[in-house]
Amino acid sequence: MHYAAALFAGAATVLAFAPAGVYPVALVSFAVLIHLWMRASPLACLGLGACFGLGLFGGGVSWIYVSLSQFGGMPAPLAALATILFCALLACFIAAAGWLQARIPARDFVRAALVIPSAWTLFEWLRGWIFSGFPWLSVGYAGNGWSMEGFAPVIGVYGMSWLTLFIAGCVWSMANRQRRLAAGILCVGVVLAGEALRGIAWTAPAGAPLTVALLQGNIEQDVKFRPERYARILETYASLSEGSSARLIVLPETAIPRFLDRVAPAYLARLEAAARRNGGNLLLGIPYRSAGDLYYNSVLTLGTAPEQAYHKAHLVPFGEYMPVGFHWTLRLLDIPLSDFSAGSAIQPPLVLDGQRVAVNICYEDAFGAEMAQRARDATLLVNVSNVAWFGDSLAPGQHLQIARMRALEAGRMHLAATNTGITAAIDRDGRVLARLPQFTAGRLDVSAQGYAGETPYMRWLDWPAIAASLLLLAVPVLQARRRR
Numbered sequence: 001m002h003y004a005a006a007l008f009a010g011a012a013t014v015l016a017f018a019p020a021g022v023y024p025v026a027l028v029s030f031a032v033l034i035h036l037w038m039r040a041s042p043l044a045c046l047g048l049g050a051c052f053g054l055g056l057f058g059g060g061v062s063w064i065y066v067s068l069s070q071f072g073g074m075p076a077p078l079a080a081l082a083t084i085l086f087c088a089l090l091a092c093f094i095a096a097a098g099w100l101q102a103r104i105p106a107r108d109f110v111r112a113a114l115v116i117p118s119a120w121t122l123f124e125w126l127r128g129w130i131f132s133g134f135p136w137l138s139v140g141y142a143g144n145g146w147s148m149e150g151f152a153p154v155i156g157v158y159g160m161s162w163l164t165l166f167i168a169g170c171v172w173s174m175a176n177r178q179r180r181l182a183a184g185i186l187c188v189g190v191v192l193a194g195e196a197l198r199g200i201a202w203t204a205p206a207g208a209p210l211t212v213a214l215l216q217g218n219i220e221q222d223v224k225f226r227p228e229r230y231a232r233i234l235e236t237y238a239s240l241s242e243g244s245s246a247r248l249i250v251l252p253e254t255a256i257p258r259f260l261d262r263v264a265p266a267y268l269a270r271l272e273a274a275a276r277r278n279g280g281n282l283l284l285g286i287p288y289r290s291a292g293d294l295y296y297n298s299v300l301t302l303g304t305a306p307e308q309a310y311h312k313a314h315l316v317p318f319g320e321y322m323p324v325g326f327h328w329t330l331r332l333l334d335i336p337l338s339d340f341s342a343g344s345a346i347q348p349p350l351v352l353d354g355q356r357v358a359v360n361i362c363y364e365d366a367f368g369a370e371m372a373q374r375a376r377d378a379t380l381l382v383n384v385s386n387v388a389w390f391g392d393s394l395a396p397g398q399h400l401q402i403a404r405m406r407a408l409e410a411g412r413m414h415l416a417a418t419n420t421g422i423t424a425a426i427d428r429d430g431r432v433l434a435r436l437p438q439f440t441a442g443r444l445d446v447s448a449q450g451y452a453g454e455t456p457y458m459r460w461l462d463w464p465a466i467a468a469s470l471l472l473l474a475v476p477v478l479q480a481r482r483r484r
Contacts, residue, residue, distance in 0.1 A: 003047060003048060003051045006036055006048045006051035007052065007055040008055060009029040010033075010053060011055035011056065011059045012028075012029050013026055013056050014056065014059040014137075014394075017137060017398055018144075018394075018397035018400060018401035019394065021142070021401070023145075026139060026164055027164070030164065030168035030169075031168045031171045031172040033049075034116055034165075034168060034172045037101065037102065038111065038172075042099050044102075048098055049091070049094040049095035049096070049097060050094065052091075053090060053094035054087060054091045056094070057087040057091060058087045061087065061090070061394075062083065062393070063390040063391070063393035063394055064082075064086055065079050065083040066391045070222070090127065093126060094120075094123065097120045097123040100119045101115050101116045101119040104119075105480040106476045109169075109178045109183070112169035112170075112173050113170055113186070114166070114169070116169060117166045118162065118470075118473050119469075120162075121161050121466070122473070124138055125158050125465070125466055125469075128158075132317055133367060135157075135368075136366060136398065136402075139160070139164050139165065140158060140159070140164065141160075141398075141405055143163075144404050144405060148160055148190075149430055150194035150195060150196065150197030150199075151163060151193075152457070153202045153408055153411055153455035154456045155456075155464060156369075156409050156461070157368050157405050158368075159464065159465040162465055162468070162469065166190070167187055170183035170184070170186050170187045198429070201411075202411040202454075202456070203411035203412065203453035203454075203455065204451065204453050205449055205450070205451060205452075206451055206452035207354045210248055210353055210449075210450070211245070211248070211445070211447055211448075212247070212248045212445070212446050212447070212448045213241075213246035213248070213250065213444070213445050214250050214423050215240045215251050215252065215255070215444075216417065216440070217236045217237055217240070218440055218442075219419055220420075224257050224388070224419075225257050233257065236441060237255055237271075238267070238274070240443050244443055246280065247278055248352060249274065249275055249281075251285050252285050252386055252418050253285040253362055253419065254285050254297065255384075255419070256285070256286045259288065259295075260286050260287070268302065271284065271302050272302040275304070279304060281302065281303030281352045281353060282302045283299050283300075283301060283359065283382065284300045284302055285386075286298060286299075295339065296341055297311070298343075299350075301350055310347055310361075311341075311344070312340070312342070312364065313343045314363075314364045314367060315340055315342050316363060345370075347374075349378040355379045355448075356377060356378045356380070356450075357381075358371075358375055358382070359384070360381070360383050361385070362386065362387075365383045365402060365403055365406050365414075368405065368406065368409055368462070371409070372455075373461070376454065376458055379412065379450030380412060380415070380448060380450050380451075381410060381412045382416075382417070383415070383417070385399065385417075385418045387420060388419045388420040396422045396438060397422065399416075399422070400416070400424055400432070405430070407426045407429075408429065408430040409455065409457045409458070410455060411428045411458075412450075413425070413428055413448050413450070413451065414426040415446070420438060421436060421438030421439060422436070423435060423444050424444070428451055434446055
């Protein structure tokens with residue numbers, strides 16, 4: 001019965017994330033998990049955490065099946081098995097958090113409000129970088145649009161995860177008559193502090209506003225690489241570009257589905273002419289082949305500025321490269337362009353129209369510390385994506401929620417140009433200023449303001465949240481040893 005409750009609570013937590021975005025659901029579901037963990041044995045906590053994780057990831061990242069089966073060509077039974085195994089792997093991190101917190105001696109209130117949030121945050125952070133990392137559905141993202149988002153420029157998404165579990169621990173304490181007054185005061189204090197922080201402008205405007213056109217070609221993934229559709233794809237993006245008067249035109253990831261050296265020079269000249277006519281530049285998502293026969297997922301500049309390029313640095317395992325020992329999976333998948341090389345981890349921003357643009361591709365913007373480091377020298381964040389891989393699933397809405405967090409953490413506008421949606425402009429305070437409907441071809445014209453300066457998160461990254469979690473886990477252990 002307890003394991004079924006954990007599974008249900010984990011599945012219900014998906015409602016706290018986009019597109020539903022009902023943050024209080026997370027507080028209730030985590031209060032349930034805390035209740036189940038509170039006096040269970042370490043082994044039982046391991047199992048309860050695994051069930052919660054299977055519910056959370058089984059419901060929240062089920063779009064993995066869509067990309068493997070519908071667009072990756074993997075037989076449906078194998079795609080289902082691969083998705084289940086992937087979700088089970090992610091659930092192991094929650095199971096490990098449950099086991100760890102159960103091994104640490106602590107009183108009920110301390111366990112609920114301090115130990116469990118710290119164990120959760122530590123393993124959530126580990127999930128974000130082990131095996132190249134998969135930080136999707138980090139709990140802090142659910143706080144976007146609520147008072148909690150005021151903490152994003154200070155402690156980032158993992159700090160917000162800790163605070164979410166902390167409030168849930170206080171909710172559990174109040175429900176179980178454990179220091180009700182203190183728990184209530186702490187909850188109110190966190191909410192008021194978040195509201196106060198939302199009013200702080202951590203960065204200042206840099207330069208004049210820039211007119212930007214974000215293009216959404218709406219090219220279906222199952223036809224994108226068919227030779228007979230190539231001419232129509234080129235015409236779609238050329239027409240959208242030529243119809244714009246913006247100083248900066250942004251095309252999505254791999255908008256042109258051929259390597260740069262195989263694209264007709266006349267077509268590239270056509271795109272460049274559209275940018276030059278406006279006295280500006282164009283960012284083109286396109287695969288790039290270097291002289292050393294290395295392949296990159298890239299964004300190139302065309303227009304009045306000198307030619308510049310960004311090569312994607314954080315690649316998707318099994319989607320953009322095959323980890324060592326797994327090349328045999330290519331026989332099961334039909335994923336074009338799945339053997340890219342990684343670009344340098346340190347690449348300067350693109351200097352365009354008086355702004356310094358930090359470009360990131362696809363799910364690179366899910367890694368907050370990496371994006372914050374790039375934002376230090378930039379005034380504007382631009383993400384280009386092709387989320388057509390995930391069809392009409394939860395993934396596009398979740399990706400937009402992630403982008404909103406990156407804008408908050410860096411105090412920069414974040415512009416997202418995607419193939420099928422969600423194409424959007426996000427202000428530095430995380431508000432979505434404008435967006436295009438999904439699965440429509442169109443152009444989103446916005447005015448983008450550059451910003452300069454450092455938020456506290458850009459300076460310290462995730463280390464305060466991780467160090468505090470480690471300290472709060474270590475103190476009860478040391479106190480128990482001293483008592484012995």
